[in-house]
Amino acid sequence: MVEADRMRVSVIGTGYLGATTAACLAELGFEVLGLDVDEAKIEMLRSGRVPFFEPGLAPLVASGLESGRLRFTTSFAEAAEFADLHLICVGTPQKDESGAADLSYVNSAVDRLAPHLTRPSVVVGRSTVPVGTAATLAARLAALAPAGAEAELGWSPEFLREGFGVEDTLRPNRIVLGTDSPRVEKAVRALWHRQVDEGIPFLVTDLQTAELVKVAANAFLATKISFINAMAEVSEVAGADVIQLAEALSFDDRIGGKFLGPGLGFGGGCLPKDIRAFMARADELGVEPALSFLREVDAINQRRRARTIDIARQLIGGGFAGSRVAVLGAAFKPNSDDIRDSPALDVAATIASLGAQVTVYDPAALERAREAHPELNYADSMRGAVADADVVLLLTEWAEFREADPEELGGLVARRRIVDGRNALDPTFWRASGWTYRALGRQ
Ligand code: UGA
Numbered sequence: 001m002v003e004a005d006r007m008r009v010s011v012i013g014t015g016y017l018g019a020t021t022a023a024c025l026a027e028l029g030f031e032v033l034g035l036d037v038d039e040a041k042i043e044m045l046r047s048g049r050v051p052f053f054e055p056g057l058a059p060l061v062a063s064g065l066e067s068g069r070l071r072f073t074t075s076f077a078e079a080a081e082f083a084d085l086h087l088i089c090v091g092t093p094q095k096d097e098s099g100a101a102d103l104s105y106v107n108s109a110v111d112r113l114a115p116h117l118t119r120p121s122v123v124v125g126r127s128t129v130p131v132g133t134a135a136t137l138a139a140r141l142a143a144l145a146p147a148g149a150e151a152e153l154g155w156s157p158e159f160l161r162e163g164f165g166v167e168d169t170l171r172p173n174r175i176v177l178g179t180d181s182p183r184v185e186k187a188v189r190a191l192w193h194r195q196v197d198e199g200i201p202f203l204v205t206d207l208q209t210a211e212l213v214k215v216a217a218n219a220f221l222a223t224k225i226s227f228i229n230a231m232a233e234v235s236e237v238a239g240a241d242v243i244q245l246a247e248a249l250s251f252d253d254r255i256g257g258k259f260l261g262p263g264l265g266f267g268g269g270c271l272p273k274d275i276r277a278f279m280a281r282a283d284e285l286g287v288e289p290a291l292s293f294l295r296e297v298d299a300i301n302q303r304r305r306a307r308t309i310d311i312a313r314q315l316i317g318g319g320f321a322g323s324r325v326a327v328l329g330a331a332f333k334p335n336s337d338d339i340r341d342s343p344a345l346d347v348a349a350t351i352a353s354l355g356a357q358v359t360v361y362d363p364a365a366l367e368r369a370r371e372a373h374p375e376l377n378y379a380d381s382m383r384g385a386v387a388d389a390d391v392v393l394l395l396t397e398w399a400e401f402r403e404a405d406p407e408e409l410g411g412l413v414a415r416r417r418i419v420d421g422r423n424a425l426d427p428t429f430w431r432a433s434g435w436t437y438r439a440l441g442r443q
Contacts (some may be wrong), residue, residue: 003442006031006192010079010086012109014041014072014215016269016338017126017158018089018138019050020057020165026064028194033082034072037108042072053364056166060087077098086185088125092277093269099276100129110137110153114144117151122187124177125155128214130281134178134207154178154179156188162268163335164219174201178210215281216279218274224259225266226300232255232262232441233303242441243423262441264308264347264395264421265301267332269340272298304338304440305347308393308421311438312351315391315417321355324414326389328382329396330362330369330424337364339372344395351393361385363398383412391417398422406433 007030011022014036022034028381036042044051047402048062064070073188080281090105092103108125113123125134138153155253156177160168175195177188181242185204189196193424196202201224213297228249232242244264250257266272275294325348332342339345345360352358352375359377360369361384379385386392386409394401402424410416416435418425423439 007085007146007187008033008083010035010083012018012036012079012086012088012113013090013105013127014038014045015089015091016052016054016162016165017091017160019045019052019061020054020160020169021087021126021158022070023057023060023064024166024169025191026067026070026198027060029179030069030088032064032070033079034070035074036072037074039074042074045072053227053335054165054336055163060166076112080113080118080121080380084119084121085191086113086121088123088127091269092127092129094273094276098280099273101128101273103129103133105157106133106137107140110141111144112152114141115146115235117141117145118149120147120183120237121149121152122181122184123153124184125153125187126158127154128157128218128230128270128277129211130277131211131285132214132281133210138207152179152181152184153240154181154184155319156330157210159214159217163333164337171195171198172200174203176203176205176210176213178205178207180206181206182395203407215274215278219278219291219297220272221259222271222275222301223268223294223297225261226297228260228262229265229304229441230300233300233307235441236307239397239443241443245328253256261423263397263423264343264349264440265304267341267343267346268336269332272341276382286327305343305350307434307440308347308395308419309350309354311440312391312393312419315436315438316415319355320351323356323390324388325351325356326386326392326413327351327358327359328359328362328385328392328394329398330360331365331396331398334396334398335364337362337368339365342369342396344421345369345373347393347395348376352376359385359387359389362396363400382409386412389413390415391419393419393421394424395421396405397422406430406435411435 001195012035014034024376026032050058092101134155141153246260266342327348329344361379420439427437
């Protein structure tokens with residue numbers, strides 16, 4: 001064990017990012033105290049239960065608790081007493097129609113921690129924030145902390161994908177740190193010394209660049225998805241096949257095949273709100289035209305939802321009133337129970353509002369979906385959802401749906417009609433079983 005491994009770290013916020021960060025740091029050998037203002041969440045974590053679906057996380061929480069290296073609290077005083085390095089991992093949801101980020105949780109984390117920082121401390125933000133936030137918070141921290149300027153703030157954005165949070169934390173593709181303080185840099189390098197030794201790039205920038213790296217990365221990913229979905233729109237009317245198009249593009253390694261998957265488009269707690277917050281910030285900075293293309297990226301993404309509904313309507317031959325629609329998938333992507341801005345649920349709710357009886361099944365997100373959309377029907381299996389359906393919509397590409405047997409499902413539905421909203425199925429295979437198969441961007 002090297003000296004750095006005895007470092008004690010507090011992790012403020014125990015949602016997807018914070019709980020994953022805390023458990024992974026304990027796994028790496030650090031002493032970690034996770035903090036949240038939500039008592040119920042802390043109680044769950046203390047008893048080894050993870051309040052959301054994240055493959056591989058529960059065993060890490062359990063082993064962290066067992067080793068004594070991972071503990072949880074609701075007390076900022078305790079966190080300040082325990083650690084000299086504090087990671088802010090709270091959420092920054094979309095505020096309102098303006099699209100701007102709600103910074104109240106980040107502000108409150110700094111405001112509540114700072115008064116307890118009586119000795120030199122390092123605070124590092126991991127949350128996604130609008131450019132300029134960290135500089136304001138650094139000043140606020142120094143003003144509120146008894147340690148004054150010895151309480152220093154850096155920003156180190158995270159790039160975790162839900163469903164791969166553990167892997168992305170333990171083996172990130174890069175570590176970015178915004179700071180001009182040698183003490184902040186030393187603390188963050190100590191935290192990731194194994195990863196740096198393995199050759200993972202460690203980039204030190206100013207605060208603003210670090211904040212921008214995160215939102216720029218998400219804006220790029222969203223743009224790439226919307227680009228191929230715009231090609232899907234064109235393909236549909238031009239008689240082309242967007243799957244073949246995407247494949248052909250992917251062999252150019254300047255383009256690459258990742259995030260070039262055409263379909264229902266992006267949702268979740270990150271890409272949609274991050275591009276909107278980025279546009280709102282550009283507006284505030286007086287450079288609105290620089291990001292006006294993101295408005296189109298958002299619009300293309302929303303149009304895919306409308307198009308999916310249109311295809312289903314065509315398949316059932318007119319209006320939805322009185323029809324039975326099966327929706328496979330509620331989470332915003334597979335291997336997640338997250339339904340924030342879920343394209344699947346958005347489509348399901350719209351079709352229900354048009355008069356159809358919609359029955360939804362999802363392997364992990366049923367409980368959350370039921371809470372958010374009590375007006376929909378839910379089945380606890382794929383078979384249950386498709387029973388007597390006039391049309392089936394595959395809207396989240398869980399492995400269970402990809403591997404479904406068209407013959408078996410065909411025996412359960414009222415009519416063999418499927419809309420593959422994620423281009424997840426083999427059309428030839430499904431058509432061979434007598435299904436009318438439709439997908440986005442294909443004939
Ligand atoms: C995203 C980024 O990928 C992470 O790098 C980032 O750290 C994270 O946001 C964040 O800001 O915290 P995540 O929201 O977990 O991660 O989900 P993604 O895997 O990026 O998928 C986003 C959406 O795009 C999903 O709805 C997915 O179905 C959709 N998607 C993805 C497509 O429609 N097509 C594709 O080819 C790829």
